[in-house]
Amino acid sequence: MRRAAAVAGLAALGFAIAVPWISIGTAGIFSGPLNSPGTLQVLALCLIFGGVAMTYDLLFGFTGLLSFGHALYFAVGVYLVAIATTRWDWAFWQAILFAAAVGLLLPLVLGSISLRVGGIAFAMVTLAFAQAGSILVDSNPHKWTGAEEGVTVAYQKLPTGLVGVLNTKNLYWLALGYVVVVFAVIAWAVASSPGHVMQAIRENERRVEVLGLRPFVYKLGAFVTASFLACCGGMVYVLVIGGATPDVTTANFTLTLLVMVVLGGTGTRWGALIGGIVYTFANQRLPAAASSHAVQSLPGFLRTPLSEPLFVLGVIFILIVFFLPGGIVGLAARTPRRRGLRLLESAAGPATTEGELP
Amino acid sequence: MSTFLLLTITGLGLGAMYFLIASGLSLIYGLMGVLNFAHGAFITIGAYATWRFMEAFAGLDPLVVRFLLAAACGVAFGAAFAAIVELVLIRPLYERHIEQVLVTVGLGLAVTALTEAIWTPTQKLFVMPHWLVDTTTIGGARIPNDRWVEISAAAIVLVALLSFLRFTRYGLIVRAGVENRAMVTALGIDVQKAFTLVFTIGGVAAALAGVLSGVYFGSVDPLQGTRLLIFAFIVVVIGGLGSLGGCAVASVAVGLLQQYANYYGSQHGAGSGIGDLSVMLLLAVVLLVRPAGLAGVTATRAG
Numbered sequence: 187m188r189r190a191a192a193v194a195g196l197a198a199l200g201f202a203i204a205v206p207w208i209s210i211g212t213a214g215i216f217s218g219p220l221n222s223p224g225t226l227q228v229l230a231l232c233l234i235f236g237g238v239a240m241t242y243d244l245l246f247g248f249t250g251l252l253s254f255g256h257a258l259y260f261a262v263g264v265y266l267v268a269i270a271t272t273r274w275d276w277a278f279w280q281a282i283l284f285a286a287a288v289g290l291l292l293p294l295v296l297g298s299i300s301l302r303v304g305g306i307a308f309a310m311v312t313l314a315f316a317q318a319g320s321i322l323v324d325s326n327p328h329k330w331t332g333a334e335e336g337v338t339v340a341y342q343k344l345p346t347g348l349v350g351v352l353n354t355k356n357l358y359w360l361a362l363g364y365v366v367v368v369f370a371v372i373a374w375a376v377a378s379s380p381g382h383v384m385q386a387i388r389e390n391e392r393r394v395e396v397l398g399l400r401p402f403v404y405k406l407g408a409f410v411t412a413s414f415l416a417c418c419g420g421m422v423y424v425l426v427i428g429g430a431t432p433d434v435t436t437a438n439f440t441l442t443l444l445v446m447v448v449l450g451g452t453g454t455r456w457g458a459l460i461g462g463i464v465y466t467f468a469n470q471r472l473p474a475a476a477s478s479h480a481v482q483s484l485p486g487f488l489r490t491p492l493s494e495p496l497f498v499l500g501v502i503f504i505l506i507v508f509f510l511p512g513g514i515v516g517l518a519a520r521t522p523r524r525r526g527l528r529l530l531e532s533a534a535g536p537a538t539t540e541g542e543l544p
Numbered sequence: 545m546s547t548f549l550l551l552t553i554t555g556l557g558l559g560a561m562y563f564l565i566a567s568g569l570s571l572i573y574g575l576m577g578v579l580n581f582a583h584g585a586f587i588t589i590g591a592y593a594t595w596r597f598m599e600a601f602a603g604l605d606p607l608v609v610r611f612l613l614a615a616a617c618g619v620a621f622g623a624a625f626a627a628i629v630e631l632v633l634i635r636p637l638y639e640r641h642i643e644q645v646l647v648t649v650g651l652g653l654a655v656t657a658l659t660e661a662i663w664t665p666t667q668k669l670f671v672m673p674h675w676l677v678d679t680t681t682i683g684g685a686r687i688p689n690d691r692w693v694e695i696s697a698a699a700i701v702l703v704a705l706l707s708f709l710r711f712t713r714y715g716l717i718v719r720a721g722v723e724n725r726a727m728v729t730a731l732g733i734d735v736q737k738a739f740t741l742v743f744t745i746g747g748v749a750a751a752l753a754g755v756l757s758g759v760y761f762g763s764v765d766p767l768q769g770t771r772l773l774i775f776a777f778i779v780v781v782i783g784g785l786g787s788l789g790g791c792a793v794a795s796v797a798v799g800l801l802q803q804y805a806n807y808y809g810s811q812h813g814a815g816s817g818i819g820d821l822s823v824m825l826l827l828a829v830v831l832l833v834r835p836a837g838l839a840g841v842t843a844t845r846a847g
Binding site: 252299302303306307309310311313314315317318321322324325437438441444445448490491493494495496497499500501503504507508511 | 573579581633636637642643645646647649650651652653654655656657658660661662770774777778781785817820821824825827828831832835
């Protein structure tokens with residue numbers, strides 16, 4: 187079973203690498219052929235958010251930390267690269283290194299503060315820090331962040347291989363490389379012995395303490411790893427999009443990451459990746475579907491809600507929580523035996539977690 | 545001095561709105577363990593329903609009657625929506641707290657998006673009685689009259705909630721449920737009815753806050769509820785989850801701090817977001833000093 191999944195994964199990776207050379211029509215799924223720049227950009231975005239969703243799942247799905255501030259670290263990658271190259275006139279590599287350094291130090295400091303509390307209080311402190319970042323971007327200090335307009339990266343500062351419509355395939359490969367690295371790091375982290383402690387913290391933090399381990403250290407490790415990888419995702423994102431906009435700093439952005447993870451299946455090897463890709467694809471392509479003839483010919487009371495991607499995704503999300511608790515991956519793995527197990531778990535679950543909430 | 549007075553009253557008005565939102569959040573969390581992200585949707589529905597009914601009652605005179613009627617309809621809509629949400633979406637997921645939170649997240653996103661789809665993302669101006677737009681001069685400060693309405697509405701809700709919790713049978717059940725839900729259930733009392741009740745109360749207060757936010761800002765937009773909700777979350781955590789008293793103190797503190805920091809900060813050259821930033825800082829400090837919030841260690845005292 188596991189080997190089959192690995193083979194399937196490698197085959198998918200091989201196909202993903204080859205996509206820029208495959209010039210077949212997509213029958214309306216994308217706006218053009220598979221290797222057209224427009225399609226490649228959508229695919230690159232799907233891959234980036236697949237990767238960022240995986241970093242969020244390391245916190246939420248594997249370690250059991252419900253953070254509402256993950257957007258902050260993604261935004262650090264996006265904004266620092268954009269500001270350093272465009273406003274401060276730094277070289278590209280200096281900007282990348284600077285953003286990476288901040289992306290490592292900031293979660294270390296903020297993580298050690300917010301992890302002093304747990305549960306809902308942790309969610310709120312992370313939310314507050316991220317909100318502070320969002321407000322900072324909105325207030326446009328020294329005209330660096332550009333408030334609502336954001337920052338358009340000066341393309342002269344970027345490596346020539348990453349600029350221009352013809353080079354979209356390089357950006358696509360960059361995004362693919364990012365996903366592969368994130369996948370490898372998280373797979374390794376989860377399988378390592380600290381990774382086992384993280385999952386034990388998710389199941390029962392007190393028991394980990396009784397065993398003589400300090401949960402704080404492992405939680406901080408997960409927090410810094412996830413945040414740093416999200417920051418790297420932000421750097422790739424700013425290159426693909428060519429600019430920074432304030433919506434990546436908002437609490438809603440973190441909530442979309444949560445939606446992606448739950449959509450795909452929390453705490454699983456492939457769930458967050460698949461959820462991120464499916465969500466981003468839907469978000470990118472639903473507006474086109476909404477303007478299609480099929481939707482436009484519907485009566486108004488159906489057409490209006492369907493033309494708003496977030497409404498459709500919000501409703502799908504609620505349906506998934508109700509009817510598909512394991513997400514997309516859970517659907518694939520739903521064999522009768524496992525189903526019985528899950529029923530047992532859900533029957534036993536509340537009784538063991540009761541009283542642990544703050 | 546007159547500036548200080550104006551800032552204080554405005555801060556109290558803002559705090560009053562935070563309290564209306566946070567009191568419902570706090571009660572719901574205290575009793576059910578659900579952090580309700582759909583609370584922003586209750587605010588939005590209250591505000592938009594009021595705005596819509598103001599248009600529907602266009603022929604009605606005088607303006608005060610028309611506004612009061614529209615506001616009552618708005619609050620009724622918010623309450624009905626909250627009750628339906630509890631019955632249809634929250635109740636089937638009984639005791640599965642994470643799933644319940646996730647459902648309210650999805651609902652919050654969907655309602656905001658639906659509002660944008662139907663009424664566009666642009667602001668809708670609130671038509672209101674002239675008295676509300678006027679100012680009263682007190683101690684040299686020209687204070688907008690709507691601040692009094694917000695403060696008294698919050699005060700009335702606070703007193704009503706406290707006496708409901710203290711003197712009625714259902715209030716007793718809610719208080720006991722916040723303290724120890726398992727024991728209340730074991731005594732053969734139907735806590736589920738109390739859940740619906742608490743959600744409806746939260747819906748009434750949040751919808752009222754939505755109406756008042758329309759009055760305070762002079763307009764409504766689809767994201768207004770979410771913006772207010774974030775500050776209400778902070779108020780709930782600072783006050784201590786599940787505590788109404790802590791909630792009231794925290795909302796006044798947050799409202800005042802925001803106003804003072806915004807005004808005196810910008811006088812000393814700080815950017816426009818300084819008021820909001822100081823609120824975030826206050827939250828961080830409170831949580832580090834008293835992780836359970838102002839209202840003590842257990843955070844289970846209501847009223």
